[in-house]
Amino acid sequence: MTLLPPCRSEADEPRRELDFREVGLAGMRLARTITTLSTPTLAVLLTISALPSRAQQPPPSAPDSEQLDVGQLFATTCGWCHSAGGRAAGKGPQLMDTKRDDDFLRIRIKNGKEGAMPAFGAVFNDAQIDEIIKYIRALKPSEG
């Protein structure tokens, strides 16, 4: 049986409302704060924030022989929301011809968006995210 610690009385501590800023990568508020920082500071912060907490493992080091097959990645994972391999709006926005700049895409992929997109910062390293951004920029309407 799981033993629970005794609870402090409400007089000592009001019910704890969870705040986005406490939870690391999640949440637009944190992302907005980050984008106002200088690029080197940003890079440092993102590296730190991408480090694992609890049972997470570090993002994979850049594979030397294998490149990330982003097309396959879309069919595996991203295409759930980014329809037609990123070419059409669906659960998520259309990525083909997106006006968003590389920094935005990088932050979004790492941090996600609460209730909209998962955070992939622990899954992909910077080199892999570069590959994903390259794939997005190269998207063309499919033939036929």
Place this chain on the structure above:
Amino acid sequence: MKKRWCKSGLPLVAGATLIVSSALAQAVDTARIESAGQNDWLTYHGSYKSYHYSPLSQINTGNVSNLGVAWIHIPGRSTRGLQSMPLAADGVLYYTGSYSRTFALNGATGEVIWSYFPELDEALVARQTHSPYNRGAALGEGKVYVGTMDGHLIALDMKSGKVMWDTKLIDSQKLTVGFTGAPLYAKGTVVIGSQGGEWPGRGPIFGVDATTGKKKWEFLTVAGTDDAMKTWGNDSWRTGGGGGWMPGTYDSENNTILWGTANPAPLYDWSGADYKTQGARPGDNLYTTSVIALDVDTGKLKSYHQELPHDAWDFDSAVGEFVMLERDGQKYVVHPNKSGYIFVYDRNLGVKNVWRITQNSNFVKDIDPKTGELIGRRDFPAGKVSEPLCPHISGGVSWNAGSYNPKTGLYYKLGQEWCMTLEVQKTTPIVAPQAQLNIGADFKIAPPPSGEIYGHLDARDPITGAKKWEVRFPEPPLGSVLSTGGNLVFVPDSRGTVHAYDADSGAELWSHGDGTGHQGGIISYAVNGKQYIAVVAGFGGMASDDYAPTFGGVYKSMPRDDGALVVYSLK
């Protein structure tokens, strides 16, 4: 970091009078859930018969035009909207919101008696896709049971909301998935099924001791027996998917839990016609996309029917309610599969009939009504699929329940008409550092061959499928259906309107706007002789994600992070 689980009730204010009638009432136990007292809604599906029906008739076809809002509750932080089925026992309403926020409310006034907000692993939640919504709680033995996105099952004291036990069941940090579904309480056991169809896991269903919180049993929907192992070629069971993410029911006569299982992964296979020996997961892939009967005490498999062998279309059996009927001395179990085919079984899961609610359907030509055999199935090789697949991945029906009304003898069920373009690709399951989705295709929603996408409420004979009447909606409603002894059928739609229809004719008798779209539950209960209809509103779940880009209109501005519980009564 050590989790803090603490009760979070309201501090008592001098002079406040909170009448908690549950203190005087009988405990909610299996017998009481089974007898389904008319003033209560003691389990997700209304009773173990899963009718989603209330015998109350104070609100009826004669006076429903006088139905108005009695009170509203706003749970807060409703990311992905509200998807839960409220429960009611002895004048207290219990319901959950996103992040497994759990409330006990005075059923007559809406005043909060207690609330409990578990502290979840939010970094994990940020990495999940089918998250952080919650479909509801279970009641039994003086406790409220709720699952969490980080793989816990928690028991709260019914009167105070204090945590009685908290058991971690899934290594969600590694497997990504947790619990969105409501648990089921029966015979001293709390049963809950994991998410999993889209992920490279094995989709467990758990039986937990209601008193102690100790895990009693675990059934793996992916290759959970030696026989089933043989139906997964090339060790594909290791990343098989599966799960059982909606509550089934309890058959007390057979001491059995009936449960629907989820699809296998990858969702779309490249095997082509020879799926038994080729592709990502050669074989039938037991026990995915099946209905299973487990011994409630041991979790051992007693019988099963695989509704879609080698499911190549993500048409889970997990979505469907198990409607327990009797007709002409025969006992039946009616169970909708996500494809829109409705299976009619005997109590041992032998197929008695199969009928289809979806108009636009081409993933098979048909399903043999006598045997359940798939006829003319479409299995795809890698590459573009020439003719759009119907129905769409959101299903010919979804997990929102239909309602069986024993007075009319009709089953009121929502059907969905939409299709998809599809390009199948070979994928490799990603299991480290954390499990990722394994879909197997690029796809996009498409209109059906008949023209526009639409949804429809059908009044059908549950055994034969004969249609009595139909009401169409421009966008498929995603909320559950409620029917009542007052001869009414309530449908909460996606634009935000709750409709009440005459159960015999389908004539619309009343409607009211709840302010945002519905994708959750609706119940009826009574307090001190007054009948209430309680419905959750709040859009933003999986199927609803497609609505803004597909339909535009009101969906463009509809929030996906808000919701409310709205309760109606006669003025």
